[in-house]
Amino acid sequence: TELRLSHQWSNQDIRHQVAQIVADEVAAADVDLEIKIFGSQSLFKAREQYKPLSRGQLDMTVFPLSYAGGQQPAFNLTLMPGLVKNHDHAARLNESAFMEAIEAKMAEDDVMVLVHGYLAGGFAGKDKCITKPEDVQGLQTRAAGRAFEQMLAGAGASIASMGSGEIYNAMQTGVLNAANTSSSSFVSFRIYEQVACYTPAGDYALWFMYQPLLMNKSTFEGLTAEQQEALLAAAEKAEAFYLEEAKKEDAASREVFEKAGVEIAEMTQADFDAWRALAQETSYAAFVADTPGGQELLDKALAVE
Amino acid sequence: MAGQSSAAEARTGDNLFLKAVAALSTLAGWLSAAMIVIAVGITCQMIFIRFVLNGSTVWQTEAVVYLMVGATLMGLPYVQRLRGHVNVDLIPLMMSRRLRRVMAIFTLCVSIAIIGVMLFYGYEYWHFAWERGWRSDTVWGPKLWIPYLAIPLGFGLLMLQLIADLVAVLLRIDTPFGLGEDA
Amino acid sequence: MDPLTLGALVAFATIIVLFSGVSVAIGLLIVSAGFLIVFDGMRSLELMPEIFFGKLDNFALLSIPMFIIMGASIASTRAGADLYEALERWLTRVPGGLVISNLGACALFSAMSGSSPATCAAIGKMGIPEMRKRGYPDEVAAGSIAAGGTLGILIPPSVTMIVYGIATETSIGRLFLAGVFPGLLLVGLFMLWSLYSTWRSGNTAVLTATVYTWKQKFEILPRVLPFIVIIIGVLYAMYGGVATPSETAAVGALLCLLIAMIIYKLWSPVKLWEVLRDSTKESVMILFIIAAAGVFSYMLSSLFITQAIAEWIGTLEVNRWVLMGAINLFLLVAGFFLPPVAVILMTAPVLLPIITTAGFDPIWFAVILTINMEIGLISPPVGLNLYVINGIAPDIKLKTILVGSLPYVACMVLAILILCVFPGIATWLPDAVMGPGF
Ligand code: NA
Ligand code: NA
Numbered sequence: 043t044e045l046r047l048s049h050q051w052s053n054q055d056i057r058h059q060v061a062q063i064v065a066d067e068v069a070a071a072d073v074d075l076e077i078k079i080f081g082s083q084s085l086f087k088a089r090e091q092y093k094p095l096s097r098g099q100l101d102m103t104v105f106p107l108s109y110a111g112g113q114q115p116a117f118n119l120t121l122m123p124g125l126v127k128n129h130d131h132a133a134r135l136n137e138s139a140f141m142e143a144i145e146a147k148m149a150e151d152d153v154m155v156l157v158h159g160y161l162a163g164g165f166a167g168k169d170k171c172i173t174k175p176e177d178v179q180g181l182q183t184r185a186a187g188r189a190f191e192q193m194l195a196g197a198g199a200s201i202a203s204m205g206s207g208e209i210y211n212a213m214q215t216g217v218l219n220a221a222n223t224s225s226s227s228f229v230s231f232r233i234y235e236q237v238a239c240y241t242p243a244g245d246y247a248l249w250f251m252y253q254p255l256l257m258n259k260s261t262f263e264g265l266t267a268e269q270q271e272a273l274l275a276a277a278e279k280a281e282a283f284y285l286e287e288a289k290k291e292d293a294a295s296r297e298v299f300e301k302a303g304v305e306i307a308e309m310t311q312a313d314f315d316a317w318r319a320l321a322q323e324t325s326y327a328a329f330v331a332d333t334p335g336g337q338e339l340l341d342k343a344l345a346v347e
Numbered sequence: 348m349a350g351q352s353s354a355a356e357a358r359t360g361d362n363l364f365l366k367a368v369a370a371l372s373t374l375a376g377w378l379s380a381a382m383i384v385i386a387v388g389i390t391c392q393m394i395f396i397r398f399v400l401n402g403s404t405v406w407q408t409e410a411v412v413y414l415m416v417g418a419t420l421m422g423l424p425y426v427q428r429l430r431g432h433v434n435v436d437l438i439p440l441m442m443s444r445r446l447r448r449v450m451a452i453f454t455l456c457v458s459i460a461i462i463g464v465m466l467f468y469g470y471e472y473w474h475f476a477w478e479r480g481w482r483s484d485t486v487w488g489p490k491l492w493i494p495y496l497a498i499p500l501g502f503g504l505l506m507l508q509l510i511a512d513l514v515a516v517l518l519r520i521d522t523p524f525g526l527g528e529d530a
Numbered sequence: 531m532d533p534l535t536l537g538a539l540v541a542f543a544t545i546i547v548l549f550s551g552v553s554v555a556i557g558l559l560i561v562s563a564g565f566l567i568v569f570d571g572m573r574s575l576e577l578m579p580e581i582f583f584g585k586l587d588n589f590a591l592l593s594i595p596m597f598i599i600m601g602a603s604i605a606s607t608r609a610g611a612d613l614y615e616a617l618e619r620w621l622t623r624v625p626g627g628l629v630i631s632n633l634g635a636c637a638l639f640s641a642m643s644g645s646s647p648a649t650c651a652a653i654g655k656m657g658i659p660e661m662r663k664r665g666y667p668d669e670v671a672a673g674s675i676a677a678g679g680t681l682g683i684l685i686p687p688s689v690t691m692i693v694y695g696i697a698t699e700t701s702i703g704r705l706f707l708a709g710v711f712p713g714l715l716l717v718g719l720f721m722l723w724s725l726y727s728t729w730r731s732g733n734t735a736v737l738t739a740t741v742y743t744w745k746q747k748f749e750i751l752p753r754v755l756p757f758i759v760i761i762i763g764v765l766y767a768m769y770g771g772v773a774t775p776s777e778t779a780a781v782g783a784l785l786c787l788l789i790a791m792i793i794y795k796l797w798s799p800v801k802l803w804e805v806l807r808d809s810t811k812e813s814v815m816i817l818f819i820i821a822a823a824g825v826f827s828y829m830l831s832s833l834f835i836t837q838a839i840a841e842w843i844g845t846l847e848v849n850r851w852v853l854m855g856a857i858n859l860f861l862l863v864a865g866f867f868l869p870p871v872a873v874i875l876m877t878a879p880v881l882l883p884i885i886t887t888a889g890f891d892p893i894w895f896a897v898i899l900t901i902n903m904e905i906g907l908i909s910p911p912v913g914l915n916l917y918v919i920n921g922i923a924p925d926i927k928l929k930t931i932l933v934g935s936l937p938y939v940a941c942m943v944l945a946i947l948i949l950c951v952f953p954g955i956a957t958w959l960p961d962a963v964m965g966p967g968f
Contacts, residue, residue: 080831094577097475112485188485200401200404201404201405204408204774205589211703215769215770217771217774379810380807383599383806387780390592390596391781394772411589412591415591415817419586419813419814422813426810426818427553431811433869435548435549435868437551458552458553465579468578471576472583498583
C-alpha cells in the first residue's frame with residue numbers, strides 16, 4: 043500500500059524530519075506500507091491540505107491545525123495567545139481532555155492525529171523591541187493567525203495581512219514595522235537582515251501553534267492490524283523527536299539573530315500577564331462569541347496545569 | 348499560422364441560441380471587467396488606509412483575491428467568445444478543409460467534456476462548502492461558498508459558449524478554428 | 531511505469547494536444563485529467579476544480595491585470611506617438627534617429643506596461659507608418675518594433691517576472707530590478723543593428739533626418755511629462771515603502787487610467803470600455819493558463835515526474851554550462867510554440883531545483899528565461915508580436931516581418947551569452963538596491 047503525505051516545508055525543516063521518521067520506521071517494519079512525502083507545497087498549497095485530507099483524497103499531512111479554523115472554529119484554540127506557556131506545558135496539553143475534544147472535532151471530518159506537536163514563535167521589530175502591549179501601539183504589524191491579529195489590534199497596532207514570504211520585502215521597504223511568526227520562519231525568511239530587535243520564545247512565549255501529523259481516519263482503519271501497529275509505533279518515536287527538536291528550535295533562532303547583530307529582548311512574567319489579560323478581552327472573547335461550545339473548550343484548555 | 352486569433356469574435360448568424368449564449372457570455376464579461384475595476388479600487392483604498400492613515404487593513408487583501416478569482420472564472424466564457432484564449436493550430440493547418448472540420452468538431456467535444464468535469468466537481472466542491480458552512484480562517488472570515496460560486500458559474504457558462512461554438516461549426520455559421528477558408 | 535518514462539509520455543501527449551488547436555489552458559486540463567485518471571484514479575480528478583481555484587487564490591496575481599491595464603490605457607491614447615516624437619526631435623542629429631527613437635520609446639513604454647503585445651501596438655501604430663514614410667526598409671520598420679515590443683516583459687514591470695516570482699517564490703521586487711540593465715543592454719544591441727541595417731540598405735537619405743528648431747524641441751516636452759510622473763510614481767510606491775509590488779500595480783493602473791482620461795481626454799465610455807475589454811481579455815487568457823498550468827503541475831508532482839526528473843538531472847555528471855546550454859535550447863524550443871506564461875509555469879518546478887543545485891542564481895536565471903521567451907514572441911509559429919505588427923501594418927507581408935525580426939533574435943542570443951559571461955549585469959542592481967539576499 044502506498045500513502046501520500048503532503049506538507050509545506052523544505053526537507054531541512056523539523057516537520058519534514060518528523061514525517062520522514064514515520065516513513066522510515068514504517069518501511070523498516072516491512073508491513074507492505076510505503077509513505078511518499080510531497081514537501082514544499084509540491085502537491086497542495088499550505089492552507090489547502092485539510093480539505094483533501096478530510097475527503098480522503100490525501101492520506102496524511104503535517105499541518106498547522108488552526109489553518110482549518112474556518113471549517114471547525116474550535117481549531118482556532120490551537121493558536122491562541124498565552125494559552126500555552128512552554129513546550130512541556132504543550133506536551134501536557136496533548137494528553138488532556140482539551141485535546142480529546144479537539145480530536146473529536148477532527149473525527150467529524152474523518153481526520154485523526156498520529157503525531158502531536160507544538161512549535162513556538164516570537165516577535166521582531168524593525169526599529170525597536172517588542173515585549174509588552176504598549177510596544178506595538180501604532181505600528182504596522184503582521185501577525186500569524188487570526189487570534190493574534192485580534193490581540194494586536196486590541197493593543198493599538200495596525201494590522202497588515204500578508205503571507206510570511208512577504209515579510210522580508212515589506213520590512214525592507216518600510217511597509218511593515220513589526221512581525222510575529224514562528225521561530226523557524228523568522229530564520230528561513232532571513233528576517234534577521236531587516237530588524238533591530240528580536241523577542242524569541244523563551245521562558246515566556248505567547249505564540250504556540252499546534253502542528254500535528256494528521257491522517258485520514260477511514261484510510262487508517264482500512265489498513266491491516268500490522269500496518270496500523272507499525273504506523274502507531276513509528277508515530278510514538280516521531281513524537282518524542284518532535285518535542286526535543288521543538289525546544290532546540292527557539293534557541294537556534296535566538297543564536298542566528300544574535301550572530302546577525304540583532305538585539306535580543308526577553309519577555310518578563312509581567313509582560314506575559316499583560317498580553318494575556320489583553321488576549322482575554324480580545325481574542326478569547328471573540329473565540330467564545332464565534333464558537334458554539336467555545337467557553338467549555340476554553341475552560342478545558344485553561345484547566346491544564 | 349497560429350496564435351491568438353486576433354481576427355474576430357464568434358459568429359452567431361441569425362441563430363437565436365447562438366445569440367442568446369453570446370449575450371450571456373458578454374454579460375459575464377462585463378461582470379468580470381467590473382470585478383477587476385473594483386479590485387483596483389479596493390487595493391488603492393487599502394494603501395491609503397495603511398500608508399496615509401496608518402490604520403488596519405484586515406479584509407482588503409482577501410476581498411481582492413476573491414474578486415480576481417471571480418473575474419478570471421466569470422471572464423472565461425466572454426474571452427472564449429472573443430477568441431481570446433491563445434491556441435496553437437499547427438495540426439489543423441496541415442489538414443485538408445474537410446479533415447479540419449472533423450478535427451474542430453472533435454477538439455470542441457473534448458473541450459466540452461473536460462469543462463464538464465470541472466463544472467461537475469466544481470459544483471460538488473461549492474456545495475460541500477455551502478453545506479458545511481466553511482469560512483476562511485481570517486479575522487474577516489467570509490463564507491467560502493460565495494467566492495466558490497464562481498467555479499460552477501464560470502465553468503457552466505464557458506461550457507455553454509463551447510457548445511454554442513460547436514453548434515456554429517456544425518451549422519457552418521462559423522469556420523473551424525476561426526480559420527479563413529483559404530488559409 | 532517508471533516516472534521518467536511516464537514523463538516522456540506526458541511530454542509527447544502534451545505536444546500533440548496543444549498543437550491540435552484547442553486553447554492552451556483547456557489543453558493542459560485535458561492532458562492533466564487524462565493522466566490523472568489512468569495513473570492516479572478518480573480521487574485526483576475530483577480535486578481539479580479545487581486546485582484550479584487554489585492557484586488563483588494568490589494576491590500577487592492581482593498585479594497581472596493591473597500592469598496590463600497600465601499599458602492598455604496609455605496605448606489607447608496618442609501618448610505612444612508623443613513619446614517617440616519627443617525622442618526623435620531630440621535625437622535629430624543622430625543618424626537613423628527615427629528608428630533609435632522608436633526603440634527608445636519601446637523601452638520607455640515597457641516601463642509602464644507588463645506585456646509585450648501592448649508595447650508593440652502602442653509604439654508601432656504611429657512608429658511603423660512614420661518610418662516607412664521616411665524611407666526606412668520595411669524589414670527594419672517592422673522588425674525593430676516587433677523586437678522592441680518584446681522589452682515589455684524584460685523591463686519592469688513584467689507579467690512573466692511576476693509569474694516566475696510566484697512559481698519559484700522569489701522576490702518580485704528583486705526580479706523587476708534584475709531586468710533593468712539587461713533590458714538596456716538589449717535596447718543598445720537593437721539600436722546598433724537597426725543603424726547598421728539601415729546604413730547597409732544604401733538609402734542614405736533616411737540617415738539625415740528632419741531638422742527641428744529648439745522651439746519644437748521644447749514644446750513637446752510637456753507631453754512626455756505624464757510618463758515621467760507614472761514611472762516615478764510607480765517606482766516610489768514600490769521601493770519607497772508605500773506598498774508591496776503587487777499593490778503598487780493597482781496604483782499604476784489607477785494613475786494610468788486617470789492620466790489617459792484627464793490629459794488625453796479619454797472620456798467616452800465606449801473608448802474606456804475598449805481599454806477595459808482588451809485588458810480583461812488578455813488578463814483572463816493569462817490567468818486561465820496560470821490556473822490550468824497549476825493543475826498540470828499537480829499532475830506532474832502527483833505522478834512523481836517532477837521529482838524524478840530533478841533527481842535524474844542531479845545524477846548526470848555534466849558541466850554546469852553544458853547544462854545551461856541544454857536548458858536554454860529547451861526553453862527556446864518551448865518558447866517557439868507556447869506563450870511565455872505557460873512555459874514558465876510548466877517548467878519552473880522542474881528547472882528551479884536543477885538551476886540552484888548547479889549553482890546558478892535564480893534571479894539571474896529569470897532574466898535568461900525571459901529573454902528566451904522574448905525570442906519566442908518574434909518567432910514562428912506562435913509569435914504574438916508578429917501578429918500584432920501584422921494587424922497594425924497589414925500590407926507588410928508576414929514573411930518580411932519575420933525576416934526583419936530574425937537579426938534581432940540574434941541580438942537576443944548575443945545578450946544571453948553576454949549575461950552568461952557577466953551575470954552582474956542582471957544581479958548588480960537588485961543587490962545594490964535591496965541588499966544581497968535570496
Ligand atoms: Na514592462
Ligand atoms: Na513563437
